[in-house]
Amino acid sequence: MLNVISIILGLLSLVIVIPATIPLLGWANWIALPIIVIGAVIGQMSSSNSGRNLCLVVMVIAAIRLSIGGGVI
Incomplete structure (x- = not known):
């Protein structure tokens, strides 16, 4: 159970992270990160x-996007 x-939280955060790769929507990654951590x-x-691994992959995607945009110092 x-x-x-964990898989549901990972998919929910993936739905948030995918549009956040568009420029000017990177702030959505900050909303997705707490959900990802809870799911992990x-x-x-x-x-x-499998649920933990999904959350970790989504976390890496969000972290890379934040680092490219300068959101992670």
């Missing part, structure tokens, strides 16, 4: 790794 919750923590408590 925790894995399903819930996925870590699960017996399966």
Whole structure:
């Protein structure tokens, strides 16, 4: 059950992160990052790794976009 919750949070954050790659929408990554972290923590408590891995991949995408835009110092 925790894995399903983690996957849902990962997909929700992916829906936020994909449009945030458009210029001037990078602020949406700051909204998605807390959701991603919560999903990764819930996925870590699960017996399966797929939800956690999805959240980590989305986190890397958001972090790369933020670093390109100068949002991460």
